[in-house]
Amino acid sequence: MDSPMLAAMSDLAVEMRAIRHDIHRHPELGFNELRTAALVAGRLRAWGITVHERIGKTGLVGVLNAGTSERAIGLRADMDALPIHEATGAPHASIHQGISHSCGHDGHTAMLLCAARYLAQTRRFNGRVHLIFQPAEEGQAGAQAMIDDGLFERFPCAEIYALHNWPSLPAGTVATRPGPIMAAADRFEVTVRGTGGHAAQPHLTSDTILCAAQIVTGANTLVARRIDPNAAAVLSVTCIHGGTAHNILPSEVRVTGTVRTFDPVVQDKIEAALRELVEGTAKAAGCTAAIEYVRYYPATINDAECVKHVLETSRALFGRALVSDTPAATSEDFAFMLRKVPGAYVWLGQGSDNHAASLHHPRYDFNDEVLATGAALLAALAERRLT
Ligand SMILES: [Zn+2]
Ligand SMILES: [Zn+2]
Numbered sequence: 001m002d003s004p005m006l007a008a009m010s011d012l013a014v015e016m017r018a019i020r021h022d023i024h025r026h027p028e029l030g031f032n033e034l035r036t037a038a039l040v041a042g043r044l045r046a047w048g049i050t051v052h053e054r055i056g057k058t059g060l061v062g063v064l065n066a067g068t069s070e071r072a073i074g075l076r077a078d079m080d081a082l083p084i085h086e087a088t089g090a091p092h093a094s095i096h097q098g099i100s101h102s103c104g105h106d107g108h109t110a111m112l113l114c115a116a117r118y119l120a121q122t123r124r125f126n127g128r129v130h131l132i133f134q135p136a137e138e139g140q141a142g143a144q145a146m147i148d149d150g151l152f153e154r155f156p157c158a159e160i161y162a163l164h165n166w167p168s169l170p171a172g173t174v175a176t177r178p179g180p181i182m183a184a185a186d187r188f189e190v191t192v193r194g195t196g197g198h199a200a201q202p203h204l205t206s207d208t209i210l211c212a213a214q215i216v217t218g219a220n221t222l223v224a225r226r227i228d229p230n231a232a233a234v235l236s237v238t239c240i241h242g243g244t245a246h247n248i249l250p251s252e253v254r255v256t257g258t259v260r261t262f263d264p265v266v267q268d269k270i271e272a273a274l275r276e277l278v279e280g281t282a283k284a285a286g287c288t289a290a291i292e293y294v295r296y297y298p299a300t301i302n303d304a305e306c307v308k309h310v311l312e313t314s315r316a317l318f319g320r321a322l323v324s325d326t327p328a329a330t331s332e333d334f335a336f337m338l339r340k341v342p343g344a345y346v347w348l349g350q351g352s353d354n355h356a357a358s359l360h361h362p363r364y365d366f367n368d369e370v371l372a373t374g375a376a377l378l379a380a381l382a383e384r385r386l387t
Contacts, residue, residue, distance in 0.1 A: 027081030030136030056146030067126030074157030107366030160343035169349030196251030
C-alpha cells in the first residue's frame with residue numbers, strides 16, 4: 001500500500017471489518033434491510049453526511065458536498081442477503097436461520113461506508129458524491145424500485161459506479177470491461193395442455209409429457225442453430241413438472257427455464273424463436289401451449305469512458321487493472337441504473353485460496369483483506385472525477 005489514499009483506508013480497516021461482520025451476522029432479505037439501512041444511516045449521519053431514507057422501500061442515499069460545483073458522482077452498494085443457510089463456521093456467521101450474505105453484499109456496504117467516511121473527512125473534491133445504498137438486488141430489482149422513487153431526479157449523477165466482489169479473480173484485482181459485463185436475465189414458463197387419459201390408450205389422448213419433452217429438446221437447439229455463433233447466449237431448462245402416476249397421461253405439464261443474453265437483438269430473437277417453437281410443437285402434438293416470458297434484468301452495459309476512468313484510477317492506486325475478455329452470464333440489477341446514467345460495474349477479486357467458495361454458496365464469505373482496496377477505489381473514482 002503506497003498511496004496516501006490506501007494508507008488512509010488501511011487506518012480504517014479495523015472499523016470497516018467490524019461493520020462488515022456486524023452486517024454479516026444480521027443478514028436481511030430484499031426489501032427487509034431495516035437493520036442494515038438503519039446502521040448505514042446512523043454511520044453516515046455520525047460522519048456529517050446528509051441522509052435520505054426510504055427510497056425504493058428500504059434504500060437510502062447519503063449526500064456529501066464539497067466546494068461549489070453541482071457535478072455529482074454516484075457510488076452504489078447493495079445491502080440484501082440470500083435465502084441460504086450459512087456453512088462458513090465463521091465467528092461472525094449469520095444468526096438468522098436460512099439467511100446469509102452469500103453474495104458478499106455485506107462487504108459492498110462496508111466498503112462504500114468506508115469510502116464515505118474517508119471522503120467526509122478529507123473533502124478533497126469539488127462537487128457532490130451521492131452514496132447510494134440499494135435494497136433487494138437478488139432478483140427483486142431494488143435498483144429499479146429506487147429509480148421509480150425518483151432516485152436520479154432527486155439525486156442527479158453525471159456518472160455512477162458499483163463494485164461486486166469476484167471470487168475467481170486474485171484478491172484485490174480490479175477488473176472490468178467496456179460494453180456488456182453481465183447478462184440480461186429472462187425466465188420462461190411453458191404450460192402444455194392436452195387431453196389426459198389412460199396410459200394404455202395413448203391414441204385417445206394428446207400426450208403432454210411427450211410434447212413437453214420435444215419442447216425441451218427443441219429449446220436446447222435454439223442457441224446452437226438460430227443464433228449467430230459469434231454472439232453469446234445461454235438457454236437452460238431448469239424444471240419440468242407433470243404427472244401423478246405410472247398409468248396416467250397427464251393433461252398438463254409445466255416447463256421452466258432461463259435465457260441469458262448480452263445484446264437486445266439476440267434476446268428478441270431467442271424469445272421469438274422460443275414462442276414459435278412452443279406453439280408449433282404443441283400444435284403438431286395435438287396439444288395447446290401457453291408461454292409466459294419475463295425479462296427481469298436487462299444486460300449490464302458499461303460506458304467505455306467510465307471504464308477508462310476505472311482502469312486509470314486502479315492503475316494509479318494499485319499499479320494494475322484488468323480488462324476482462326468476456327462478460328459473465330450472471331445478471332445484476334445495477335443494469336437498471338446504467339440504463340439511466342453512464343457508469344461502470346467493476347469486479348473486485350476475492351482470491352481463491354481461503355475464499356474458494358463461489359457466490360451463492362453456503363461456505364462463501366467476503367474476503368476482509370480486500371475491504372481497503374475496494375473502499376480506496378470507490379473514493380478515488382469520485383475524487384478524481386470531481387477535481
Ligand atoms: Zn448474488
Ligand atoms: Zn451480488
